[in-house]
Amino acid sequence: MQYYVLIPLLPLSAFVLNILFGKKITNIFGESFKIGAHWISLLGVASAFVLSIIAVKDVMDGHVVNADLYTWITSGNLRVSIGFLIDQLTAVMLVVVTSVSLLVHVYSIGYMHGDKGYYRFFSFLSLFTFSMLMLVMANNFLQLYFGWEMVGLCSYFLIGFWYEKKSAASAAKKAFVVNRFGDFGFSLGVMLVFLTFGTLHYADVFQGLPGIIGQKITVLGFRTDLVTVIALLLTCGAIGKSAQLPLHAWLPDAMEGPTPVSALIHAATMVTAGVFMIARTAPIFNASRTAMVCVMLIGGCTAFFAATIALVQNDIKRVIAYSTISQLGYMFMACGAGAYAFGIFHLYTHAFFKALLFLCAGSVMHAMQGELNIQKMGGLKKYMPVTYWTMLLASLSISGVPGLSGFFSKDEILLKTLASGLPFSGVVWVLGMLTAFLTAFYSFRVIFLTFHGKFRGHGELTHHLHESPPSMAFPLMVLAVGAVAAGFVGIPHSLGGHDAFARFLEPVVGEARSEGSVAQQWVVMGLSILASTAGIAGAAYVYLKKTDLPQMVAESFHHLHSLLYNKYYVDELYDLVVVRLFYRISRGPINRIVDGRIIEGVVNGVPSLIAWSAARLRRVQTGVVLHYSLVMAGGLFAMVVYVLARLWKVI
Amino acid sequence: MRFDYPILSILIFLPVVSGILLIFVSRRFERAIKWFALTAATLTFLFSLPLFMNFDKGTSRMQFIERHAWIDDWGTSYFLGVDGISILMVLLSTLTGILCVSISWYSVKDKVKEFYIALLLVEGFMIGVFCSLDLFLFYIFWEAMLIPMYLIVGVWGGPNRIYAAIKFFIYTLVGSVLMLVGLIVLHHVADTFDLLKLMNTQLPYNLQLILFWAFFAAFAVKVPMFPVHTWLPDAHTEAPTAGSVLLAAILIKMGAYGFLRFSLPLFPQASVAMAPVMLVLSVIAIVYGGLICLAQSDLKRLIAYSSVSHMGFVTLGIFAMNGYGVQGGLLQMINHGVVTGGLFLSIGIVYERTHTRQIADYGGLASVMPIFAAFFMVFTLASIGLPGTNGFVGEFLVILGGFSRNRLSGVLAATGIIIGAIYMLWLYQRVFFTSVNERIAGLKDVSLREGLTLLPLLILVIWIGVYPDFFLSFMGTSVNSLLARLHQGPLDQSNVMNGVISGAGAFVK
């Protein structure tokens, strides 16, 4: 089993080699001989991928591994180790992470060609892969937290990859900081877990879980259910990492990073860590109904919320980014509804089609010389057929067209949500349905605006329009296969399948709360098909037939449009409430008044008080010796009188 | 573990004597002086390694004890020894000594000889502070260190150095004088300065309280805790690089060390009773120090304020009074020394090139000095407590300690991490990212010397981050016995104790 260690270690060594010698390697082999830094990373990730496949096979054979590697921190009875837990959930994540990572690595060879930070890019990609693997392979909370923060760091590096751009640097910082807000809760959650259970190992925690159900804890004066508090604190972390409401604002900005990064980190893997974490800690959530409802509500609201924004965005990557947020909302819905397996299933299918979408967008950008505005595209179908067809497949998949992978997962989520029987599940289900419609609509809006109709961009650009190089096209095709076929591992019973995926994960996350009746299954399925087709049709009608309609709608619903277009003004709100406030408080009250005036005032005030009184007192010092002598004599007089008085017993 | 030779005395007096020897060297031999200082510092470090190797982790007793009669009438002896609490600080001091000599190689241009003399003296006295087991001896080292440090700030500092140096001096002195009064009272009561004997003396509660506050004055200023921190930004900012590093890495640890070594064991009941106050101050320091960083436009000043915040973690850990807290606090002391030391070294490196500390004068440095940017990045990350770096381990343990002592303090301390990320990353962005500011265009990347100066700290950052157990194992036993002592005494009736009992209950045997 030792080779498991190699899965994260190989990308790590790739990172180390690359960051230390990457530049040298490029220099040694020169510009002409393009055996660049990517080979090291590629090799590392590819081997990790192969090993992951082996690991999956082992898991399928029933070899679940839970082993400690070494003790990381010891303090009192806190013993945290670095170790690996390779079970079904991990296996799925391993495949997703390594495969998408591998494809993105390949894609990046072409995409990042000629960039001066080429080696840096690949080393960070490798580092990310390592971190993500550490995250998913963790067997305790603190290691999870370790991976959690490390992927955040890589995200920071990669978003800010083009750090000369101020927007990129700011976006990177924003991503990190917003995540920190989530991590704040997460870390407290971890501590609470430790203080409650006395351990941080998943297995031990879950074992001790039944014992603490019903215990109360006082938080800020409120007596609350302990498990709920833990679960909600953990959810905090998940919200941050998975860009759910209200901590979603960083993800759209993260699109400042290179597109492969968006595909890998901000679509397929890192952002899904939140979902993974909830699934991983499923027993805790299962123990708290409140927490589950919260998660579900957050998911539903986020899904709808992000989808509405996606409707009007013109930046192709931002549309996809909001779509990602929306899809992550679905996964949260599933987890909240207790259908962790389907959350993970959606994660799994989403990884493929969303990565594909991003990579296609990257391909388009590549052709468009970095242009992102879909209003300035159009008719690219004939120039880049591979991109078009793969993107179309991905869009169909995300829209939930039957038979494609997205259909299976989304459909199941909607069904399980409705059937969960939790409070508000109905509302969330309606939101999910609406989102399904919106998803189809905006996805195809992108397709139609980008690839159909006439080219609306700058004339000269037409000469540059071309299909991407093979290194980029190949991953697209591979991912397209995934987007189409990935769902086949989880065909539900109602469609004659075996629900194999959920069965596979059952040992880890348990069964979904309720299957729902067969009728329900069919109704939901029908409705979701209806929603997706309606969406696609609507998009086709608006953007292919009545091309002036969007303009008219936007004008007639001016306020709504600008509300959506400006993303509900969330960024502005945060800027106002959080950023400005912090800065203002820091600048004014704290720096100037408390530190500058009060403390420094006291510190400098004491000496100046002394100086002031000294200035008054020094007038006594006339400088005239006669006065001094007089005072001396007076003193002598006083002394003699005192002695005399003592002698005469007056005093 | 006993040595044939007095290793602690060697550690203290090797730098001191070297410094004194330097006095007799003509100032014309600048190179020789530098090499001599480097050799002395390196030798000191090498001598400290056997200490490290032969340290017995299994006992909480003092080790490498040296005791010689000194002033018998006063109950004072020359009494040295280390335990798990101090040994790491000694090592950090010896390491920092080398780095300070190295970083000043070219940046100190005038009065070179005197600078290195001061530097070596400071190093020796600092080690003395950490090794003294006699309160009188401790006080002597404590004060003696102040003089060369004052000179370093006041002579080789920035434009506003005199103000900063005097402020530093007076602040510290006022605190120290109160401690001196406390020492005298203590001696009056117990008739000895011997720490170990004093620890066996049960002092009345009221006296403990008074003495606790007297010692608090000295230690809190050094740490510096919240309301008495304003000397730090000035001193840090105006000091030369080596001075800042010494201040950040060692000097301000002496305050926290003092709490652990003297306040807690000597006045256990008072410490326990006063812990809530200390916790409040610590939390204020964490949040306040973090917030105030956002308003800084001066690189060193920002880092200085971040020190306030980070030292807030240390005191929080110490006064959480449980295993996690104290161990975390101790580790955080090392961490802060390494990280902030590294940051100041880095700033020194770049200041040597640009001669400006204003953040606004930078921008795009990552394009100009990529290797430097990488170093700085690692220190930044460690500063904000990224897992895998040392900062995480310390902060996690401290917050865990604080959290188990008093949830609110843990929660508020954790916000410090958010704020830390904000200001450090914002700093990094303003300095290293965006387009290249013309003022810094064409700067040379770090030289081999500078790289080698930063490298040990970098290694420590990763080492402690990945395998902190190595370091934690040094302090475990000592911390346990300290805590046992802290909680064994008759508990005060005041209800502030409840938190402690619940938090550390599991820990106390």
Add this chain to the structure above:
Amino acid sequence: MIEKAFFLYFAFAAVAVSIITVTRRNVMHAVLCMLLLFFHLAGLYLLLNAEFLAAVQIIIYAGAIMVLFLFVIMLLNLREDVKKVQYGRLWFVGVIVVCGILLAMAGAYVFMVPGQRSDWTIGRIVAETHTAAIGQVLYTRYMFPFEVVSLILLVAVIGAIVLAKRQLK
């Protein structure tokens, strides 16, 4: 009887001369009166069988210190000061204070208790000669103060030179 007469003469003369000294306008006259004072005091010392002190009083006070004063007065050539106001503005306060002290001392005198007699009787001093007597005490019991005084004198010499010496350019 004759001793008392001598004493009264010396005492009244000394007081008169000292009062004249402190009230002279002309510094030179003050110094001369001072000189007279010293002679009278020397006479008192002789009455007290302290011939060595009397000689020393003359040699040092009259022979050295007063000459020094004269020297300085001449060096500064203080002839103009005679015309200036001689007393400070607060002179009456001084008078009151001094009278007060004198009264207070008079009051305290009532309580004076003479101390223990020691062994240096007049006969013994005469037998050993006064100089030898003082020498014996001075160089045995008061050796340390004597050395201190010599050090003070050395310091004074150096100090006076340093202070009064003009910087040579």
Add this chain to the structure above:
Amino acid sequence: MVPLNWYIWLSAILFCTGMFGFITRRNLIIMLLSVEIMFNGVNVSLAAFSHYLQDAAGQVLVFIVIAVAAAEAAIGLALVILLFRHHETIMIDEINEMKG
């Protein structure tokens, strides 16, 4: 025999005379002379006590006082010269360099 208290009276009066001169006169040299008078006043009582108590210590003290007076005169006069060089006067209240 002359009674001891006669000497003491003389001593007190001399001392007070000297002090009067010291605290009222403006002339620095007269002030120094006044100090000498005070010294002498004290010396008289010392010598008298020494004689009446038959203790040589008093006379030793007189001796020491005289030596100190010499030192005082030397330094004092040096200062007078110095002051006069700077201020062209020895009227003490015209010199207030040390005014606070």
Add this chain to the structure above:
Amino acid sequence: MTLDHHLLGISPQLWDIGVIVIKIAVVVGAVMGHVAYATYFERKVIARMQMRMGPMEVGPYGILQPIADGIKSFFKEDIIPTNADKPIFFMAPIISLMAALTTLAVVPFFDGFVVSNVNVGLLFILAMSSLGAYGLILAGWASNSKYAFLGALRSSAQVISYEVPLGLSLVGVMIMAGSMNLTDIVHAQQKFPGGIYLVPQLIGFFVFVVSAMAETNRTPFDLPEAETELIAGVFVEYSGMRYALFFMAEYTSMIIMSSIAVLCFLGGWTLPAFVLKVLPFLGYVPGLVWFALKLYACIFFYYWIRATLPRYRYDQLMAIGWKVLIPLSLANIVLTGFISVWMP
């Protein structure tokens, strides 16, 4: 208190006082006569040294010249400068002469003949000789004249400077004699094998002689009254009787310094024991004769020096005083002290 003293029905105390008064009269009269003829002696000696005759007119060989001079100055007009500080101007010569004459009180001219046999005789002489300077200083000040003033300045500095080696040079003698009483010192010399202290105290004698010359303002140290530089210095405004008083004071102090030299270094009125052993008949000659002979030898030495040596420059004077004489005398004291401790 015996009956013997009640002579003529006069109480013994008054009798003592009477004796003292007579002694004083004798001594002062004798000395004044010698002073008068010391001037004559000086003029003759110097004249001879300069191959002149000296005073020849008044009386045989001009022997009445001093009397004539005295009468002349007594009747001269007493000129007092307008701006002079009159009381001091009057007092100054008197102080000078009184200081000189008072000193005579402790000088034993032969065995047992002394006005007042004081234990601290030597100190008394030193004290009075230092007072002599006041006369000069006050004269210079009171004259209110530039030359006189400069002379006075010089005089005060000179006196302060040479007072010290003068006193110190005698310390050796005091150590050897163990007394400050001049009679005792002479007796001590008799007991001393060498008979006179000149031999062991050669350094002291040298210092003493030089200091004495300075102290008495004689050439080559006559700076306060240097004719060529300051046209008689402090005396420039004095004339007639007052000038004569100064003159007398100077010669009196010369005689006194010479007698101290005789008493302290040359065995006083005695002869060394070995001389008496060889020539016992000399013991029958009165001590006063020996004393006078030695005295005049010393005075002759004064004149000799005056006729031989030029005047010193002022800074040289100071330098000799502080840098040569004081160290020498201190060394002498140390040496004498060591010797008297090791060889009692």
